[in-house]
Amino acid sequence: REIATRFSRDGAWGTWIGQWTAEEGRHSIALRDYLVVTRGVDPVALERLRMEHTVAGYDAGDRSALSVLAYVSFQELATRVSHRNTGRASGCPLADQLLARIAADENLHMAFYRNLMAAALDIAPDDAMVAIRDEVINFAMPGLGMADFAQNAHTSAKAGIYDLRIHHDDIVQPLLRQWGIWELEGLDADGEAARDQLAAAVAALDAEATRFVE
Numbered sequence: 001r002e003i004a005t006r007f008s009r010d011g012a013w014g015t016w017i018g019q020w021t022a023e024e025g026r027h028s029i030a031l032r033d034y035l036v037v038t039r040g041v042d043p044v045a046l047e048r049l050r051m052e053h054t055v056a057g058y059d060a061g062d063r064s065a066l067s068v069l070a071y072v073s074f075q076e077l078a079t080r081v082s083h084r085n086t087g088r089a090s091g092c093p094l095a096d097q098l099l100a101r102i103a104a105d106e107n108l109h110m111a112f113y114r115n116l117m118a119a120a121l122d123i124a125p126d127d128a129m130v131a132i133r134d135e136v137i138n139f140a141m142p143g144l145g146m147a148d149f150a151q152n153a154h155t156s157a158k159a160g161i162y163d164l165r166i167h168h169d170d171i172v173q174p175l176l177r178q179w180g181i182w183e184l185e186g187l188d189a190d191g192e193a194a195r196d197q198l199a200a201a202v203a204a205l206d207a208e209a210t211r212f213v214e
Contacts, residue, residue, distance in 0.1 A: 002060040006068045020109060027102045034098060049147060058142050066124070066131035069117045074139055076110035078171050082162040089159055118179055125184060126191030132181070133198040136172060136205075157212070164209035172202060 003020075007013045035041040060068065080103045087099030120128040143149055157163035176182070176198075187195065 002058060003068065003072075006060075006063070006065050016112070023105055023109070027105065030098060030102065034095060038092075053143075053146050056145060058145070064127075064131060066117075066120055066128055067134055069113055069120060070128075070131040070135040071139070073110060073113040073117050073175055074135055074171055075141065076106055076113060077175060078141065078162070078167065080106035080110060081166060081170050082156070085161040085166070086156075089161055114175060114178060121179055121184065125186060126188050126194070129181070129184070129187060129191045129194040129198070132176075132179070133194040133201065136198055137201045139167075164205065164212045168202070168205050168209045172205065176202070 003013075004017050007017075009017060032046065035046065036043045060071070063071065083099045083106060084103040087096040087103070090096060090099070117128065117132070120131075141153075146152075153162075160166075181195065181198070184195075
């Protein structure tokens, strides 16, 4: 819904949004079926949580189109990594195989947005740099509004599925390298200031991740 609101459903965007939604929906179906069949979760509680969260919806805030592209680049990569690590941590070969397949889909989603953001850096480098800076500083997964999100995030971090070190090393840094952020030339004063602030934010994230690990 947020992507449709920002980019409309006209032309190629409509086709993409439909395809992306269908694939993500299939992921949720497959994960729910696995959890229900294996009795890995209370299905009644799961359904109540699903209804509550979906009815409440997700509000991306007053993001620009470039900020949305930057956000989903980071978010889709984070989803890929967390799914893959969940499969490995599960101790179940079937769950590992299922989550590896889902992670492969998420990687394609990430590549789509990452490539759009790379084009944005060519077309409007200063605005794109500002958007990337803002999303690195303010990043939060879209499930933030779910009940017990903080507790579950802490559990995942302790299990090595997703934590600050993973976020820095496997999400933020690879994308910044892929986009050539530190080598980008031709920025104006606002773009250069945004890059300096981005560098400071990444350094702070690295230090915070080290404290978490220790």
